Amino acid sequence: MIHQTGIASAIGWVDFSSEHREKVKSVIDLLSTPGVVDELGIGVIRDSFSDSLFPGISTIQTRAKYFLTVPRIFRDYEKLSASKRRGKKLATYLNDHENLCMEAMVANHEDDPQGGIIGESFAEKQGEVQRKPSSVYWTGIRQFGLIRTPLSLQAFCRRFANPDQPLQDLVQGSDKTKGDDPDAAGQENTTINGPAYMDGWIESLTVDLSKEEAYFLSNQMQARVPMSLLGQILLDSEVQTQFLSLPSEWNFTTFADEAPFLGQLPESLRKIIAGARDFWQLMYGAHVRYNCLLQMQHGTSAVRGEFEAEWDEWLEDLQSFPWARWDTGLLWKLTKIHRRRVRDNTVHFVESWIEGLRSGDDTKSLDELVTRQERFNKKGRARLNPTAEESISEWVGIADLNYRLNVARTIISDIHVAIAQSEGDDA
Known part of the structure; x- marks a missing residue:
């Protein structure tokens, strides 16, 4: 199968605010990954499944350690005297200390190279976007109760710009609602939540978790x-071991079909896993047709022939699709739960595409659905517009849906390795 993107683009924007800048950075991070450009508008449904399976995880996270380093920087700032806090705003302090963390990690792994050090290969280049761990991990930090606040990162930093306002004033909840933190009953209702650490911690910082850090993060x-799925894997050490023993090349479809422990999971979660797997099997066909149409308009007969052959193969596989367990309503239930807005045209496209497949509609009718959806979704930038002129020789659009599986595997592995090593040391 052909799963590459060969389209290069230039993006520019007017930088009005830090919040606007962060949103643009997130979009650029996603667009920089091959095979994730969402030409048919299904990304919001994908993200709803991902939020159900691996909440707090994102595709641009790298190592579990950052879930703890960012809160520590905030806690260090909280310890500063009011005069020192007046002399340096939190946003500046955070930026400076994230750079120090990067430098320390690189230095401390000089003889032990590790992947996933954010900013390790960063070099100042015009137009390059620099991502900081605080931005990449903020959703997970809040979701796992590591910083108890409902605020965005930018709003949190602005609100805490007043050195006379304690962090406790930004806490989420009250003494009557301490949340689900396992250790909340033993603490005051502080905003920053984490295991104990030593002063000067940045100097010896590595990407590896200590035993205490791993247990704390896993428990949270x-x-x-x-x-x-994230919580269930961490709750059961045997399931965790089986999950990390699965072949690293497995995509989510193979995982959903063959992972040996799925039968042990709660039924509600099994339905979501099956729904995510089946959703992509159905929508992959739409992306194959989209690329067939692109080749008809902008490509070559040879490449179109490859995609048409893939379409025939996909149709053959569809003969065994598990329609008895399919529930289109699950898609809209999950988007509602996770407060993700789906455009009306996307709802119509997805429902019509699935019903067309179930009813055995001809290819021409299905092509019309795909063409109309791409034009709705991309408007003047639609490649299937009659006036569009472009040369396309490779796959365009989403190539696979893995629902954050690979990143979650890294995060869980970091926790598992630290705990396994500590148990070995204690033996």
Whole structure:
């Protein structure tokens, strides 16, 4: 199968605010990954499944350690005297200390190279976007109760710009609602939540978790998102071991079909896993047709022939699709739960595409659905517009849906390795 993108684009924007800048950075991070450009508008449904399976995880996270380093920087700032806080705003302090963390990690792994150090290869280049761990991990930090606040990162930093306002004033909840943190009953209702650490911690910082850090982070995830796939894997050490033993090349479809422990999971979660797997099997066909249409208008007969052959193969596989368990309503239930807005044209496209497949509609009718959806979704930038002129020789659009599986595997592995090593040391 052909799953590459060969389209290069230039993006520019007017930088009005830090919040606007962060949103643009997130879009650029996604667009920089091959095979994720969402030409048919299904990304919001994909993200709803991902939020159910691996909440707090994002595709641009790298290592579990950052869930703890960012809160520590905030806590260090909280310890500063009011005069020192007046002399340096939190946003500036955070930026400076994230750079120090990057430098320390690189230096401390010089003889032990590790992947996933954010900013390791960063070099100042005009137009390059620099991502900081605080931005990449903020949603997960809040979701796992590591910083208890409902605020965005930018709003949190602005609100805390007043050095006379304690962090406790930004806490989420009250003494009567301490949340689901396993250790909340033993603490005051502080905003920053984390295991103990030593002063000067940045100097010896590595990407590896200590035993205490791994247990703490695992417990927070289990407590805050217990019914997710992430929480269930961490709750059961045997399931965790089986999950990390699965072949690394497995995509989500193979995982959903063959992972040996799925039968042990709660039924509600099994339905979501099956729904995510089946959703992509159905929508992959739409992306194959989209690329067939692109080749008809902008490509070559040879490449079109490859995609048409893939379409025939996909149709053959569809003969065994598990229609008895399919529920289109699950898609809209999950988007509502996770407060993700789906455009009306996307709802119509997805429902019409699935019903067309179930009813055995001809290819021409299905092509019309795909063409109309791409034009709705991309408007003047639609490649299937009659006036569009472009040369396309490779796959365009989403190539696979893995629902954050690979990143979650890295995060869980970091926790598992630290705990396994500590148990070995204690033996």
